[in-house]
Amino acid sequence: MNEEELPIHAELASAYLDDDLDATQRASVAADPEVMVVVESFAQVRAMLGEVGPVVDSTRTAAVAAALVEFDSLRGAAARAPAPRLTPVASLQARRMRMYRVVTGLAAAAVVGVVAVGVLNLSGSDAKTSSVALDSGATAGTAVAAEAPQPNNKIAADTAGAADATAIESAAAAPAFALPAIDTDEALSQYVRDVGTAAAQSTAAPAATRAPAEAAPGGYAQLPCLTSDQVVIGSIMFKGESAVAVRDTATGHILALDALGCRVLTEITP
């Protein structure tokens, strides 16, 4: 179509039909029979265009269903996309729960080891060489109780294993600060070996022992004397003093450090 094909009055008639004229123009068009004939023909065109007929339900349903399938697909993709960001959140909680179980369970395992050493020593022929013993009145269970709830419990943090339900239950009723009493370097070495063995049985242990600051948050890791290679094995009573047993992973040395002042109470070279 070109300019020449545009019928006379077409624009006026079209604008009239669309109510796009001011009152004066509208009155002028309404008074012109020729223009009104065109208006009428345009109105017929409009009416015919509007007679599309009803949409078949199945066609509508199919189209909407296809669109919803697309919607589901897009949502599915969207749900998959942020998964890597969401997973750590869930994992963190799971990790915390797991850590709690590890703490209590491994504390029990460690103390069982200590107790076993003590029992073996006590039952030996030379009672005087028994250098590892529980404080008077303390049982294995009380030792667990002393260890497990303490935030500074490096045994719990450093070791992992199956929770000993019995030990955990005993721990709940145990007095605090019932620490293994160690009086000799040999007993200290034995203690470290025992705890280390328990830790080695745990899959979580390596990560924990390599990151003491993480493994003992707010506790021994804050001791200014600890190096990044030094791993706290556990809290002990060394020769009557509150101490921590430490293993230097770089040198293999075992130390007993004053828990408060970082003073080296003993250092055992391998």
Next chain:
Amino acid sequence: MTAAQGGDRGALDQLLRRHYDRVHAVCRRITGHEADAADAAQEAMIAIVRNLDRFDGRSSFGTWAYRVATNASLDELRRRKRRATPTPHDVHDDDHGHAEIADPDSGQRIDAIGDHMALDTALRTLSDEYRVPVVLRDVADLDYAEIAAVLDIPSGTVKSRIARGRAALAKALETQSLAEEAGNQHPDPERPSRAP
């Protein structure tokens, strides 16, 4: 609309169903063919879902949906450019067998089919640039400004194209009517006449 954008599947379902018929009508008039219209309308529904996040509310949802429908229809036309012109039998099928001989209203329905065919034929004589504005005005009931927004052309151009499109359609229909009359020197007395 907001709920649908927020991921509410039920709200989206309702939204699409509410607008489907008008979208289909636009597609029907732009494509000029029932099957193409159904395909285009479905593509439009899918495109609406895909682009729902991009709808910013500056226009009404209906206007936006018609824009999507217009594009889907033009795409459909391009895809089926080589389709043969529908035969009367095609139209019969599209209208779901309305022309049953035993139907007492069959005469009127055949007339309606004839009207549809005449209009479709007339619409096919128009280029897209005239057909689409007329359809958006007379089928979708959009105003000049909305059509201008949909087609991204000035409002004055919309007004002019609509006038030209209507004039061309009126002329084409008149020509067909005259040809029909010329071809029906002995009209069937059982068949009611269509136009006054």
